[in-house]
Amino acid sequence: MSSHYGKRLKISIFGQSHSPAIGVSIDGLPAGLALDLDELQTFLRRRAPGQSDISTPRAEDDAPEILSGLAGGLTCGAPLAAIIRNTDAQSADYHEIRDRPRPSHADYAAHVKFGGHHDAAGGGHFSGRLTAPLCLAGGICLQILRGHGIDICAHILRIGGAEDGAFDPAGVSARDFEAVRGHPLPVIRREAGEAMRLQILDARDKGDSVGGIVECAAIGLPAGLGDPMFDGVENRVAGLVFGIPAVKGLEFGSGFAAAGRRGAENNDGFYMDGDNIRTRTNHSGGILGGITSGMPVIFRAAFKPTPSIGLEQESVSLSRKENARLKVKGRHDPCIVPRAVPVVEAAAAVALYDAYLDR
């Protein structure tokens, strides 16, 4: 079992990197909503590769076909299913890795789990390509959330040694989102973007890859979303974000930094802002006891460096049970982080819209 998520909004993702198609079924959307398919396409394009010198040259136009769920252009209450055809797959690249698992890829674990029958081509169901249907679902949720005055924006906080500034947790606003969206790389400080680009190009030139951190904020959320214990907003967001390949860490608000702090410093005191209750600081990342406080929800996801690198690496031959060397072929991103930004937004949108419906 693997690709289902959600309580009120159930998404079910299917597909492999090189299967005829990938797709998603979204069950639980309210009826009567108009979706802006051009805007959805634009959202998907942010994730698509082949757009600049810092991503894989694999061309995917990621044009979704909506198979069901609409009637007369509006959602009709039935599950919305959409697929994207896989057209540019070069499966021949992947024959070797059936026997020699790529370090830090899913190959070996999948080999054991599925008794050698997993689809190794392009990473199969474990491929980053499967984030396209997640973006499809997330892009739709984002449109609906915006209709409720809620917006979500992520930026690259870090790539390798290059760091951007962070969102102001208590003050992040629509204006900040606009600024991020106006830059070629989604960052707050344009010069941070340039430094990141250099990190990526340097890694690429060395046949290597580099990791990074994406920070995401959601504004306009009402207080009271989420549930105690295992259905808290943190748990819900984590349930999706750890489903994004390469994510190895997740923190909310002050996160790991809070571990070094005293309570007097970390607590978010309340005050009246007119008739609204707000907190002066937002070390809690907008979540108290698993439930939104009405302050911006802020989280950060850590991405490991793309495990596919051009350098020769240590592996083993599964058939011969002996050590082996491996040079990963195929076309890969030297850094997945820039393309992961809309994926993180999509994950947040799905998790938060599901919590919104579940309120």
Added chain:
Amino acid sequence: MSSHYGKRLKISIFGQSHSPAIGVSIDGLPAGLALDLDELQTFLRRRAPGQSDISTPRAEDDAPEILSGLAGGLTCGAPLAAIIRNTDAQSADYHEIRDRPRPSHADYAAHVKFGGHHDAAGGGHFSGRLTAPLCLAGGICLQILRGHGIDICAHILRIGGAEDGAFDPAGVSARDFEAVRGHPLPVIRREAGEAMRLQILDARDKGDSVGGIVECAAIGLPAGLGDPMFDGVENRVAGLVFGIPAVKGLEFGSGFAAAGRRGAENNDGFYMDGDNIRTRTNHSGGILGGITSGMPVIFRAAFKPTPSIGLEQESVSLSRKENARLKVKGRHDPCIVPRAVPVVEAAAAVALYDAYLDR
């Protein structure tokens, strides 16, 4: 909805800090298992307060009563339900906070979510006390996992400014677990424990609190547990760990540190160790594509400082809609982290045993 977790092993937690009892129903345990109730009691006692100068003086002996699920001393296939009576509750302490939410507690969010009807006494269903039934479930899972050659151990990695060493991700062993268990505070380096104790006492003396990090390792896990995408081991562990009050961050393997690295440095090369396939390093924390690799599973959870502090803080009066000052009364831990160590182990045990049953 809140207190359910699991796919093959369903746990359902109930209770409030000051309700007649707290408890858990565990559905899906195999039949015919002998549980060591003394060992379970010992496990629970590690979480119980009132044991040293660094924890709350609230006395809870946390003696569970097993209501169902056993026949002739063995599990019988029916849900195992167990409760712990709440005996030392002093609800009078909590009248003020119904109107003045405590900063960085769940009070305000719960007030909004439940229309003012939440149980404010002792934090209600949001109280750290609810980790006792989680420990009950986790203690049982841990016993069963040990019967399969799997063990789990956590230690305090950090409290405020005091840091312990980390487990060796690729080499952590039963011997390391024994060492941690032999210390008064669960740490690898005894002197780190002493520094932590000083941090806690200093915070306490100032009416303040302090946060920390718990690191947890699971050894002996077979490769192939967990599922792709949203049912990966990371997602499953996160689903429980973010249900522990005060957790604001979670990372697996290198986690956030991987964001600053190159792939050549972060990838875990495979090699044959006799007939076994292992990796030289374990930056992946034992999880590839959401599935265990057979290497130790390693994760770290960041705890914010206990929000209950003795110092006066900013709050608001919910009824009068005006700013107000608040001094939290009641008995509280200046640092929740030492008592959280078995809770993290319990969460890991439940998540990993559920994944084990779901293989």
Added chain:
Amino acid sequence: MSSHYGKRLKISIFGQSHSPAIGVSIDGLPAGLALDLDELQTFLRRRAPGQSDISTPRAEDDAPEILSGLAGGLTCGAPLAAIIRNTDAQSADYHEIRDRPRPSHADYAAHVKFGGHHDAAGGGHFSGRLTAPLCLAGGICLQILRGHGIDICAHILRIGGAEDGAFDPAGVSARDFEAVRGHPLPVIRREAGEAMRLQILDARDKGDSVGGIVECAAIGLPAGLGDPMFDGVENRVAGLVFGIPAVKGLEFGSGFAAAGRRGAENNDGFYMDGDNIRTRTNHSGGILGGITSGMPVIFRAAFKPTPSIGLEQESVSLSRKENARLKVKGRHDPCIVPRAVPVVEAAAAVALYDAYLDR
């Protein structure tokens, strides 16, 4: 896995016939509701044995203890857990059946499923006693539904050869419910009740048992509850009703009778009743495409005769793998149907309130 039900309202039932207690955790109740515990007790008493000459003399007062979920007498948003102690268990009665499964009881199937480790005493987790916590949950849901103008009432339609009249599907009203509730046995025609009583006494006198049918109606439901396909109201009700021991059939509206009809006869034509849309007939049992139509929901559940009879029966010795004779000891109802009436109401109440919350 076994004892969980529900989407918005999750109930989790635990206990065995002779375990220290049986109980239920109900997660998802709205906060701020006042429960009438006396009325709940009265509802439970209708299911309790030992009340007349036609039921088992086992005395159970079924007094529930509420462990959590209330604050200041109102629901507080946390799971409501309640238990009932098992006090009158006579486990010695059941030693023989560990080796000689009782015909048409769960003994043999449970023996295989749980490798011989199931709790055989009193039927263990399969006992009709486990309908008490279901009544607890259902009694609470019923109180809440009544607050929304929805009421549920069941009556005995048949016991052995004695039949009551049926509810008028399109016209059943609160007055009909009152009439049923005013009779010693819950029937529409008092003389039918007397005939049923004779059937039961005759079966008892012969050391035998007898089956029956319970018909249940829900009135006041708004149109639009339930979901297409697998979450339809029929599916939801079936998910609970087939969990009541001895139920072997379930039909909605005309049910099996519709199989012999023509469409022109079976279709329910619409008409305007003032501003309301109603149907002239209600062969659909108030459900169209899985969704309530606003007409009364009507269903019937068929109960097999109590499998525990005093007559000698064919069994086998599990240990010796040979044929064996068995005389069931213990105290049993010659007919479970009268006590099943509130259980069916409870099942309907839980299913319909869950659908109501999920609208």
Added chain:
Amino acid sequence: MSSHYGKRLKISIFGQSHSPAIGVSIDGLPAGLALDLDELQTFLRRRAPGQSDISTPRAEDDAPEILSGLAGGLTCGAPLAAIIRNTDAQSADYHEIRDRPRPSHADYAAHVKFGGHHDAAGGGHFSGRLTAPLCLAGGICLQILRGHGIDICAHILRIGGAEDGAFDPAGVSARDFEAVRGHPLPVIRREAGEAMRLQILDARDKGDSVGGIVECAAIGLPAGLGDPMFDGVENRVAGLVFGIPAVKGLEFGSGFAAAGRRGAENNDGFYMDGDNIRTRTNHSGGILGGITSGMPVIFRAAFKPTPSIGLEQESVSLSRKENARLKVKGRHDPCIVPRAVPVVEAAAAVALYDAYLDR
């Protein structure tokens, strides 16, 4: 929420009668299985219309396209998604019913539930057409079950006034299945089939429709499948079967007939059949306490007459809030039952294979 089913095998169905495609995602299939796609196509063809004088002339070749889940012709552990294009839709037929709901169809209930935004064309998501993806999933499960020695076969027990004989509950065998499969209509007694055909033609000639009963048997099931209470085999089968449009009743074993019986008559005594434990009779329908007994599982589903009839009927105008007359246009089956036979088999196959995986 609507179209999800299953615990270990999750199926998610999408599509509307006239949407671009209908389909299903099946998550949880074991890896490494070879599927016989020709056999699957043959299974689907049994459900397809346009094949004889007793079904709708709408032509659907129901040729599925498998989008994912296979690698090298074998299942690969990733979700198997398959779609069927809708090609012969004539949406113009359905304009009138947006305002005038068809009696005993889902139109009115869907109108209320989805605020008038449901897809009315061809019944939308409520259409019998959606049983095609269910057959797709069921056809796959059936192939796998057969590999484990389990087979499933349904026959028409009744159409209107014409009745077939029933399977022998304790003795039904593969030979019986073959006989049913060899007849033009799936019946046990060929002459019953001819009588049924006359019933259908008579209804068709009168512009009317007729209902019926399908009986289904599963043989070769091991004892021990299913779980107590709400996850029993009855509950699991009901969860799917009540999702088939027009099903209004379901009974297992003796079902409703058991209500009129005494225990001595209805109980199934055990005996040793060589080393196997069997029961002389099988009034339980192969299920005890929700768990398979090793005897054949037998159930019957009652189908109401197709609500679409050519005769004029009473309806209302939703816009004008007044009574109205309606003559349903479009192409419809005068009796859905013959085409429902493989659908019932598919539902049984999915439910039983899910229970099999969940053992």
